[in-house]
Amino acid sequence: MRFMTTSDKPENTATGIAAQDWATASADPQYRAAVVDLLGALAYGELAAFERLAEDAKLAPTLEDKAELAKMASAEFHHFERLRNRLTEIGEEPTLAMEPFVAALDGFHRQTAPSDWLEGLVKAYVGDSIASDFYREVAVRLDTDSRALVLAVLDDTGHAGFAVDRVRGAIDADPRVGGRLALWARRLMGEALSQSQRVVADRDALSTMLVGGVADGFDLAEVGRMFSRITEAHTKRMAALGLAA
Amino acid sequence: MRFMTTSDKPENTATGIAAQDWATASADPQYRAAVVDLLGALAYGELAAFERLAEDAKLAPTLEDKAELAKMASAEFHHFERLRNRLTEIGEEPTLAMEPFVAALDGFHRQTAPSDWLEGLVKAYVGDSIASDFYREVAVRLDTDSRALVLAVLDDTGHAGFAVDRVRGAIDADPRVGGRLALWARRLMGEALSQSQRVVADRDALSTMLVGGVADGFDLAEVGRMFSRITEAHTKRMAALGLAA
Numbered sequence: 001m002r003f004m005t006t007s008d009k010p011e012n013t014a015t016g017i018a019a020q021d022w023a024t025a026s027a028d029p030q031y032r033a034a035v036v037d038l039l040g041a042l043a044y045g046e047l048a049a050f051e052r053l054a055e056d057a058k059l060a061p062t063l064e065d066k067a068e069l070a071k072m073a074s075a076e077f078h079h080f081e082r083l084r085n086r087l088t089e090i091g092e093e094p095t096l097a098m099e100p101f102v103a104a105l106d107g108f109h110r111q112t113a114p115s116d117w118l119e120g121l122v123k124a125y126v127g128d129s130i131a132s133d134f135y136r137e138v139a140v141r142l143d144t145d146s147r148a149l150v151l152a153v154l155d156d157t158g159h160a161g162f163a164v165d166r167v168r169g170a171i172d173a174d175p176r177v178g179g180r181l182a183l184w185a186r187r188l189m190g191e192a193l194s195q196s197q198r199v200v201a202d203r204d205a206l207s208t209m210l211v212g213g214v215a216d217g218f219d220l221a222e223v224g225r226m227f228s229r230i231t232e233a234h235t236k237r238m239a240a241l242g243l244a245a
Numbered sequence: 246m247r248f249m250t251t252s253d254k255p256e257n258t259a260t261g262i263a264a265q266d267w268a269t270a271s272a273d274p275q276y277r278a279a280v281v282d283l284l285g286a287l288a289y290g291e292l293a294a295f296e297r298l299a300e301d302a303k304l305a306p307t308l309e310d311k312a313e314l315a316k317m318a319s320a321e322f323h324h325f326e327r328l329r330n331r332l333t334e335i336g337e338e339p340t341l342a343m344e345p346f347v348a349a350l351d352g353f354h355r356q357t358a359p360s361d362w363l364e365g366l367v368k369a370y371v372g373d374s375i376a377s378d379f380y381r382e383v384a385v386r387l388d389t390d391s392r393a394l395v396l397a398v399l400d401d402t403g404h405a406g407f408a409v410d411r412v413r414g415a416i417d418a419d420p421r422v423g424g425r426l427a428l429w430a431r432r433l434m435g436e437a438l439s440q441s442q443r444v445v446a447d448r449d450a451l452s453t454m455l456v457g458g459v460a461d462g463f464d465l466a467e468v469g470r471m472f473s474r475i476t477e478a479h480t481k482r483m484a485a486l487g488l489a490a
Contacts, residue, residue: 047308050315054299063292063340063347067329070295070322077319084312095308102308 017143022090025143034209035146036087038138040097041199041206042153043083045131047098048105049076049124053159056120065117065166072124072159079153086149100203108195112188118170122181122241125163126188129237133230141209164241171242182243189234262388267335270388279454280391281332283383285342286444286451287398288328290376292343293350294321294369298404301365310362310411317369317404324398331394345448353440357433363415367426367486370408371433374482378475386454409486416487427488434479 017025026032053073060066084094114120132154139150171178200207238244262270271277298318305311329339359365377399384395416423445452483489 044308047312047315050319051299051302054296054302054318057299058296063289063343067292067325070292070325073299074295074319074322077315080312080315098308 018141018147020143022143022145025146026090030205030208031143033205035142036090036092036097037100037203037206038135038142038150038209039083039087039092039146040094040099041101042135042150043080043087043094044098044101044105046076046080046083046153048109049073049128050080052109052120053124056114056117056124059114059117059120061117068162072162075158082149082153101199104195104199107198108191111191118167118177118181119184121163121166122185122243123188124159125167125241126185126234126237127192128159130189130192130230130234133233134226137226137229138209167241167243178242178244181241182238185238185241185243263386263392265388267388267390270391271335275450275453276388278450280387281335281337281342282345282448282451283380283387283395283454284328284332284337284391285339285344286346287380287395288325288332288339289343289346289350291321291325291328291398293354294318294373295325297354297365298369301359301362301369304359304362304365306362313403313407317407320403327394327398346444349440349444352443353436356436363412363422363426364429366408366411367430367488368433369404370412370486371430371479371482372437373404375434375437375475375479378478379471382471382474383454412486412488423487423489426486427483430483430486430488 017031022035026035050073053069053076057066057069057073060069087094087097112123114123135150135154139147139154142150167181171181262276267280271280295318298314298321302311302314302318305314332339332342357368359368380395380399384392384399387395412426416426
């Protein structure tokens with residue numbers, strides 16, 4: 001059931017699911033399951049981001065830096081709260097919705113524990129940016145209520161500007177730092193991709209939505225283009241950091 | 246300069262500093278320095294509490310428990326923000342105000358790193374409660390503006406009820422846990438006292454205020470009574486937890 005009134009092209013998001021509210025769109029159980037997956041993944045991602053930023057705050061070289069990271073961590077927690085409340089509102093148990101994504105996200109964080117303050121900043125910046133890009137791509141295909149929520153919790157917590165500023169400063173002070181951090185960013189990207197594949201392989205409803213089955217217009221070619229856009233944006237961000245991607 | 250209109254007894258806090266607002270009371274440089282110390286200690290205490298709770302969240306046995314701790318950590322961060330903003334408002338550099346207390350608070354946390362979830366809960370509960378009792382005792386002696394702020398940031402973050410509930414549950418399930426946690430609580434109290442002495446020895450303005458020199462009516466006998474009240478409250482809390490103090 002795709003709720004399309006015509007044979008819309010993928011680009012046309014003004015009709016179909018993207019033009020419906022949650023009450024209408026969620027009548028399709030497969031669409032509903034996909035959105036619950038998405039909100040659960042995003043909620044646990046925010047909770048994990050909270051923990052990671054709080055952890056990185058301990059590596060901060062100054063009290064100002066520490067306070068800055070604590071602020072971002074707290075912002076991530078408030079995003080988590082909104083997602084959890086939304087899951088409850090639509091009659092889902094937040095813990096059950098999050099649990100399928102715990103192993104992949106914990107695995108990612110375990111495999112990429114930063115060894116110092118700069119690695120932590122690069123990780124938070126790269127990780128948040130890729131996740132944001134991905135969710136923004138998905139958001140345009142969602143019903144109006146889910147889209148508004150997803151875009152709201154992706155609001156920049158101020159981390160990007162802070163990370164760019166600190167990392168560029170460190171590279172200016174010692175250019176060799178750039179080489180080490182570029183390798184680190186590549187490792188992060190690789191680990192993120194491998195954990196994403198794990199999630200997609202496990203979660204039928206979610207991957208069906210991503211590949212055109214449920215929400216509007218995602219087909220395999222479009223998924224490929226999406227990954228290209230995300231990779232290009234990553235390359236640009238690395239350049240902005242003064243790193244070769 | 247004590248701003249007393251009569252030879253008030255210590256109990257009479259309706260006149261003197263406690264009846265003045267900050268603008269009036271802070272004309273006395275020694276009182277001002279003492280309050281800056283107090284706000285600095287409290288601010289760094291909240292930032293350290295944020296870190297500790299976020300760290301403990303990693304030990305949480307369930308996602309609900311993790312989210313509960315993350316919520317409290319976030320509440321502590323907002324308290325920190327209010328204190329930092331207040332320091333800025335009165336023309337003080339928050340970092341400089343906090344720095345004298347970093348070593349003692351970090352030392353306390355380093356010496357008392359919990360080895361599991363229950364030790365973390367007991368530590369947060371015991372530590373927050375003792376700190377709250379202490380700041381409440383001091384608050385009644387402060388000018389009206391400082392008092393309102395200190396009482397506001399001591400507002401219960403919901404941690405006490407949560408910790409009592411979880412710790413009692415664990416002791417019910419295995420009474421031997423009680424013995425271990427009682428020892429742990431005693432160690433925490435000892436370490437807290439030894440770090441407090443370190444701070445008091447280092448900070449003249451603060452300890453002069455505590456011992457009657459600046460704010461209204463604290464004399465050595467009163468400090469003794471204050472410590473008795475705090476210790477008694479601690480004993481009662483330990484009993485509520487099902488632990489012998």
